[in-house]
Amino acid sequence: MSGAYVEADALIYSTNIDLRLSGGVGAALLEKYGTEIQDKLFNTIDDTGRQIAKVGEVFECSISTMPWEIVFHTVATNNIYETKAETVRDILDYCLNICIENGNIKSVVTSALGCGWGDLSHSEFIDISNLVTKEIVTDTIIDFTVCCDNQNFYKQLCQSASKYKNDWEFG
Numbered sequence: 001m002s003g004a005y006v007e008a009d010a011l012i013y014s015t016n017i018d019l020r021l022s023g024g025v026g027a028a029l030l031e032k033y034g035t036e037i038q039d040k041l042f043n044t045i046d047d048t049g050r051q052i053a054k055v056g057e058v059f060e061c062s063i064s065t066m067p068w069e070i071v072f073h074t075v076a077t078n079n080i081y082e083t084k085a086e087t088v089r090d091i092l093d094y095c096l097n098i099c100i101e102n103g104n105i106k107s108v109v110t111s112a113l114g115c116g117w118g119d120l121s122h123s124e125f126i127d128i129s130n131l132v133t134k135e136i137v138t139d140t141i142i143d144f145t146v147c148c149d150n151q152n153f154y155k156q157l158c159q160s161a162s163k164y165k166n167d168w169e170f171g
Contacts, residue, residue: 008143009151010070010109011108012072013073013074014075014091014118015073017052017075017079018045018053019059021051024116031069036065037062043063044059044061072098074091074095077119085128092113094132123156123159126164127160
């Protein structure tokens with residue numbers, strides 16, 4: 001995917017209400033894995049009987065050529081890119097609990113849900129992530145990594161996480 005690849009057992013990222021892989025991580029997935037993943041996502045929304053996803057929904061959908069055991073396509077923003085902190089918290093809580101229930105997931109990588117094409121700040125995302133991981137990450141999940149593809153976003157994430165001292169590593 002454009003830039004560095006972070007090895008993990010599960011991927012969490014935010015897409016739009018159309019489940020169209022058109023920006024950020026979704027566009028990188030489409031570029032790397034082709035239209036098979038897009039077609040599978042469209043079929044997933046078709047199976048609901050709706051044309052668009054609801055904010056807060058999570059779709060587990062992957063193809064055999066992807067390196068992750070689970071890929072969570074999440075909807076953190078509405079059609080005008082508004083994001084609620086509670087929605088992001090619920091999404092992370094849901095995804096991490098699924099990973100724990102799976103039993104094989106040791107590492108999770110996520111984008112900063114609701115920050116790139118949403119109005120959630122990186123500081124808010126780090127606060128939410130810190131809270132959720134403190135509450136539910138057990139010995140089952142060893143690594144929780146937040147990735148971004150923009151140097152300014154990276155600096156914002158590091159600055160926000162630095163208040164948690166030894167709870168976060170940077171690299």
